[in-house]
Amino acid sequence: MSDSKAPAAPSPKTNRLGLVLQDYRGAKSTLCAGCGHDAISAAITQAFFELGVDQHDVAKLSGIGCSSKTPAYFLGRSFGFNSVHGRMPAVATGTNLANRQLRLVAVSGDGDSASIGLGQFVHFLRRNVRMLYVIENNGVYGLTKGQFSATADVDSVLKHGTRNDLEAIDTCGLAVELGCDFVARSFSGDRKQLVPLIKAAAAHGGTALLDVISPCVTFNDHDGSTKSYKYTREHDWALHEIGFVPGYENVDVEIAAGETKDVELPDGSHITLKKLDEDYDPTDRLEAQRVLHRAREERKIVTGLLYVNPESRSFADALEMVDRPLAQLGEDDLRPGAADLAAVMDELK
Amino acid sequence: MVVGAGWAGARAMTSTSGPGISLMSEFAGLSYYAEVPAVIWDIQRVGPSTGLPTRTAQGDVSMVANLSHGDTEHIVLLPATVEECFRCGQEAFDLAEEFQTLVFVLSDLDLGMNQWMSDPFEFAEPPYRRGKVLDAEAIEKVGKFERYRDVDGDGVPYRTLPGNPHPQAAYFCRGSGHDEAAAYSESAEVYQRNLDRLARKLDTARDRVPAPVLDAMEGATIGIIAFGTSDAPMKEARDMLSAAGVATDYLRLRALPLNDAVTEFIDGHEHVFVVEQNRDAQMAGLIKLHCGDVAHKLTSLLHYDGLPIHARFIADGVTAKVGQKVEV
Numbered sequence: 115m116s117d118s119k120a121p122a123a124p125s126p127k128t129n130r131l132g133l134v135l136q137d138y139r140g141a142k143s144t145l146c147a148g149c150g151h152d153a154i155s156a157a158i159t160q161a162f163f164e165l166g167v168d169q170h171d172v173a174k175l176s177g178i179g180c181s182s183k184t185p186a187y188f189l190g191r192s193f194g195f196n197s198v199h200g201r202m203p204a205v206a207t208g209t210n211l212a213n214r215q216l217r218l219v220a221v222s223g224d225g226d227s228a229s230i231g232l233g234q235f236v237h238f239l240r241r242n243v244r245m246l247y248v249i250e251n252n253g254v255y256g257l258t259k260g261q262f263s264a265t266a267d268v269d270s271v272l273k274h275g276t277r278n279d280l281e282a283i284d285t286c287g288l289a290v291e292l293g294c295d296f297v298a299r300s301f302s303g304d305r306k307q308l309v310p311l312i313k314a315a316a317a318h319g320g321t322a323l324l325d326v327i328s329p330c331v332t333f334n335d336h337d338g339s340t341k342s343y344k345y346t347r348e349h350d351w352a353l354h355e356i357g358f359v360p361g362y363e364n365v366d367v368e369i370a371a372g373e374t375k376d377v378e379l380p381d382g383s384h385i386t387l388k389k390l391d392e393d394y395d396p397t398d399r400l401e402a403q404r405v406l407h408r409a410r411e412e413r414k415i416v417t418g419l420l421y422v423n424p425e426s427r428s429f430a431d432a433l434e435m436v437d438r439p440l441a442q443l444g445e446d447d448l449r450p451g452a453a454d455l456a457a458v459m460d461e462l463k
Numbered sequence: 464m465v466v467g468a469g470w471a472g473a474r475a476m477t478s479t480s481g482p483g484i485s486l487m488s489e490f491a492g493l494s495y496y497a498e499v500p501a502v503i504w505d506i507q508r509v510g511p512s513t514g515l516p517t518r519t520a521q522g523d524v525s526m527v528a529n530l531s532h533g534d535t536e537h538i539v540l541l542p543a544t545v546e547e548c549f550r551c552g553q554e555a556f557d558l559a560e561e562f563q564t565l566v567f568v569l570s571d572l573d574l575g576m577n578q579w580m581s582d583p584f585e586f587a588e589p590p591y592r593r594g595k596v597l598d599a600e601a602i603e604k605v606g607k608f609e610r611y612r613d614v615d616g617d618g619v620p621y622r623t624l625p626g627n628p629h630p631q632a633a634y635f636c637r638g639s640g641h642d643e644a645a646a647y648s649e650s651a652e653v654y655q656r657n658l659d660r661l662a663r664k665l666d667t668a669r670d671r672v673p674a675p676v677l678d679a680m681e682g683a684t685i686g687i688i689a690f691g692t693s694d695a696p697m698k699e700a701r702d703m704l705s706a707a708g709v710a711t712d713y714l715r716l717r718a719l720p721l722n723d724a725v726t727e728f729i730d731g732h733e734h735v736f737v738v739e740q741n742r743d744a745q746m747a748g749l750i751k752l753h754c755g756d757v758a759h760k761l762t763s764l765l766h767y768d769g770l771p772i773h774a775r776f777i778a779d780g781v782t783a784k785v786g787q788k789v790e791v
């Protein structure tokens with residue numbers, strides 16, 4: 115047993131801003147009843163409520179797809195941008211450059227990020243823009259009626275019998291390989307794991323990738339699918355039990371050796387990882403590669419915090435950008451004077 | 464990237480040439496329809512496809528004028544000199560933010576990548592025009608904010624920037640159908656109303672973009688319309704023509720959408736030549752669309768071998784039509 119003092123109390127009615135859960139909801143969802151994506155929206159709502167995040171500091175971004183519609187359904191007081199298919203990462207990068215103070219929360223689909231948008235996805239991870247990047251992974255293009263996406267497993271079968279001949283692209287495997295400093299996988303049906311992962315991802319200083327298996331009840335939830343509720347539950351391999359203590363709570367997290375791992379993030383928050391079957395060190399990139407490969411071989415879905423490097427250097431830091439958002443710079447900051455222009459002109463004479 | 468930055472409130476631009484614009488054309492529609500300021504410089508080169516990537520052309524005019532699927536229209540600036548490119552730097556941002564839309568600047572390979580002589584640039588005195596942006600205080604003052612409502616009747620709505628703490632400030636920006644309050648809508652009526660407002664907005668822009676420049680000659684009945692890097696050879700060609708007794712008036716276009724100055728110019732002349740560096744008379748096509756039944760007056764002089772257009776080509780084209788021989 116861990117003797118961590120992390121509060122296990124049920125969430126209070128109001129958070130540190132005096133707001134209630136309802137204040138963090140968005141518009142009513144138009145997705146199919148039972149769609150995994152709605153459960154993820156609910157988890158994001160809960161996580162941000164419990165963290166007491168000021169919604170005005172958040173900008174929501176997405177591409178195109180059922181998943182990408184969801185930012186309208188949570189954090190209704192935040193600005194949102196539902197952009198174009200597969201190219202949300204470019205829009206998010208621009209948003210971050212214009213205002214690095216905004217906390218970016220992005221939702222994408224497996225089609226959006228792994229099919230059409232794979233190039234954007236890869237470059238985004240390389241840049242390490244500070245953002246919570248959720249991929250709602252159902253193995254199909256839900257919005258366009260359920261064709262296989264690039265994350266569909268080989269030999270999984272569509273409702274009408276079409277078999278997928280190609281190997282899946284694993285977004286988590288790619289992210290680990292590309293140097294992403296926060297990589298996690300979860301399941302929309304496992305809110306206990308998902309909510310603390312979202313909180314931890316939101317506290318991370320760079321890109322935090324969260325690939326969430328999110329069954330499409332309309333097109334990919336039958337026998338033969340490897341992204342159905344049933345299949346995911348039966349093949350879930352959870353690495354650890356995860357907890358999150360936000361920095362502002364100022365609790366001393368004491369860890370019993372060998373049982374629970376503690377990862378401290380630069381903002382003073384703690385991720386606690388309680389051992390399940392085997393030891394797992396999420397700060398070891400090779401270890402992450404190993405479990406991902408093993409999961410593929412054993413046809414399991416490995417969930418939990420796969421990799422974290424708390425000392426992540428974000429894009430804005432790499433560019434040595436000023437703290438003040440570029441969007442708030444006025445003419446006085448932006449326009450050199452007449453004398454500066456004259457000096458340049460003299461040089462060119 | 465510039466669309467994301469423009470949405471978040473920074474002045475953002477990128478530069479590319481034809482292939483880059485073809486590739487990214489979906490964003491042009493997003494910028495237009497979601498009303499996000501952005502600036503793209505197009506250093507035009509010879510197409511189609513990879514074409515002659517190291518040669519010059521004015522072949523992207525019709526592409527950028529209405530780039531992207533659906534009904535779209537963009538503001539386009541047409542600088543003719545390096546000095547004008549310098550001034551376009553600010554003008555393009557001002558227009559993008561004033562009209563909350565995409566602005567293209569059409570330079571070309573000749574202008575953008577060769578060495579040019581120029582007088583020293585003058586310092587631009589006018590302050591930046593940042594458009595209708597409401598901060599929290601301003602929303603409080605007006606009492607109500609709806610992102611896409613045409614409050615002033617000019618088609619240009621008010622916008623807020625992410626991070627604005629006012630409870631009414633946040634809105635959901637999207638490329639799908641939306642109503643005045645930025646809520647998702649598939650209503651036929653709402654859609655059409657919004658599209659009509661966007662047309663009204665571009666109509667407002669028509670008389671606010673840089674106006675065409677008229678250079679008249681005593682007694683001219685022949686008019687010539689040109690733009691961009693055709694300007695320098697135009698000056699030389701008109702001297703040649705004038706020496707041969709052919710007086711010409713010259714209207715240099717500096718921006719799209721076109722306005723009534725072009726119609727008046729055509730109405731005031733017997734023959735009007737449209738000089739451009741592409742095969743398909745792209746600008747002449749836009750002129751015909753804007754000015755109506757003027758096709759019988761227009762003659763296109765089209766230079767499209769990838770090399771910069773020259774004065775002899777223009778002068779010969781004019782005299783071939785009006786039956787005068789130019790001696791040099």
Ligand SMILES: Cc1ncc(C[n+]2csc(CCOP(=O)(O)OP(=O)(O)O)c2C)c(N)n1
Pocket residue numbers: 178179180181182199222223224225226227230250252254255256257258263
């Ligand atoms: C450029 C472009 N190509 C294709 C489409 C059509 N389209 C819309 S959503 C989508 C796939 C969405 O799949 P995914 O990202 O997995 O989201 P889901 O609906 O499964 O949540 C496609 C192909 C589009 N909108 N834009």
Ligand code: SF4
Pocket residue numbers: 144145146148149150151180181252256257329330331332333
């Ligand atoms: S089609 Fe599938 S992914 Fe889309 S809303 Fe319905 S269940 Fe969800």
Ligand SMILES: [Mg+2]
Pocket residue numbers: 179223224225250251252253254255256263
């Ligand atoms: Mg999908």
